[in-house]
Amino acid sequence: MKISFIGAGSMAEAMISGIIKKKLIDQKDIFVTNRSDDIKLSTLHDKYGVQITYKLDELLNDVDIIVLAVKPKDADEALQLIRPYIQPITLILSVLAGISISYIQSLLNCPIIRAMPNTSAAIGKSATAIALSPDVTKKQLNDTTKLLSAIGNTTIVEEEKLDAITGLSGSGPAYIYYIVEAMQQSAEEIGLEETVAKQLIIQTLLGATEMLSVSDKSPADLRKAVTSPGGTTEAGIRVLENNQVKEAFIHCIKEATLQSRRLSRTVKIK
Numbered sequence: 001m002k003i004s005f006i007g008a009g010s011m012a013e014a015m016i017s018g019i020i021k022k023k024l025i026d027q028k029d030i031f032v033t034n035r036s037d038d039i040k041l042s043t044l045h046d047k048y049g050v051q052i053t054y055k056l057d058e059l060l061n062d063v064d065i066i067v068l069a070v071k072p073k074d075a076d077e078a079l080q081l082i083r084p085y086i087q088p089i090t091l092i093l094s095v096l097a098g099i100s101i102s103y104i105q106s107l108l109n110c111p112i113i114r115a116m117p118n119t120s121a122a123i124g125k126s127a128t129a130i131a132l133s134p135d136v137t138k139k140q141l142n143d144t145t146k147l148l149s150a151i152g153n154t155t156i157v158e159e160e161k162l163d164a165i166t167g168l169s170g171s172g173p174a175y176i177y178y179i180v181e182a183m184q185q186s187a188e189e190i191g192l193e194e195t196v197a198k199q200l201i202i203q204t205l206l207g208a209t210e211m212l213s214v215s216d217k218s219p220a221d222l223r224k225a226v227t228s229p230g231g232t233t234e235a236g237i238r239v240l241e242n243n244q245v246k247e248a249f250i251h252c253i254k255e256a257t258l259q260s261r262r263l264s265r266t267v268k269i270k
């Protein structure tokens with residue numbers, strides 16, 4: 001199976017890295033291009049052994065899956081670029097936030113799988129959701145699911161859910177990293193050594209995530225189990241509540257979801 005990536009940024013690299021680690025597709029069958037950053041392409045070649053090219057023939061002839069991994073603002077340019085090479089059996093796997101299947105199909109006459117992965121794809125832990133156009137074949141769905149299994153879990157959803165999924169789990173890793181930034185900064189301010197703090201923070205996250213995964217208790221009950229009356233957790237959580245941190249996170253996810261909708265609206269269906 002030949003797969004070509006249009007775009008060589010963080011999402012493409014995360015997917016390539018996952019696919020290579022799981023040895024799902026041979027490096028010689030993975031092609032990557034970008035707009036002009038040839039140093040980035042060389043880095044990808046050196047790191048993963050994938051084929052890098054600016055020659056469209058090489059990139060797009062006899063390709064089974066084209067992964068669209070440019071920024072949504074560059075979608076039109078990329079779609080026009082690949083348009084002459086599209087066969088009715090070519091599968092487009094798009095990770096573009098907010099760009100609808102119908103929009104892509106208004107320009108390209110081929111089946112589309114629209115995916116919303118996240119950057120944990122690089123370590124095989126992406127929470128990926130996909131929506132399909134009706135003309136995607138069983139084989140194409142199987143191939144894609146297999147491909148995406150190399151980067152984490154995949155759930156099939158109705159396309160209308162993808163904006164919410166983008167706001168929740170597409171952007172999700174960034175919210176967690178944001179919390180860790182705050183934990184690291186506070187660790188420094190309360191006098192902990194950086195390396196010690198880092199180890200403690202990561203293990204705390206790993207433990208809490210594992211508890212969420214294996215325990216049948218709700219997150220609220222797990223939190224209560226940490227919180228002794230009149231103790232330290234209670235004092236800390238009180239500050240979060242006084243600062244409406246939970247409300248801010250809810251607002252954050254809703255705003256990210258809205259932004260995904262706004263992005264999709266900026267691209268008119270032709």
Ligand SMILES: NC(=O)C1=CN([C@@H]2O[C@H](COP(=O)(O)OP(=O)(O)OC[C@H]3O[C@@H](n4cnc5c(N)ncnc54)[C@H](OP(=O)(O)O)[C@@H]3O)[C@@H](O)[C@H]2O)C=CC1
Nearest residue numbers: 007008009010011034035036037069070071072074096097
């Ligand atoms: N980052 C994330 O966590 C996630 C991102 N996404 C989606 O993935 C997509 C890519 O995001 P991300 O990887 O972060 O973006 P990056 O900015 O890291 O990468 C974008 C890539 O697209 C290339 N590019 C732009 N225009 C063209 C063109 N006309 N032809 C070929 N290549 C082009 C750029 O090339 P050059 O550098 O040469 O300009 C660059 O390699 C976005 O649509 C985003 O919505 C989805 C889920 C998660």
Ligand SMILES: O=C(O)[C@@H]1CCC=N1
Nearest residue numbers: 097118166170171172
């Ligand atoms: O920030 C973005 O637009 C992309 C979509 C999800 C994660 N990153």
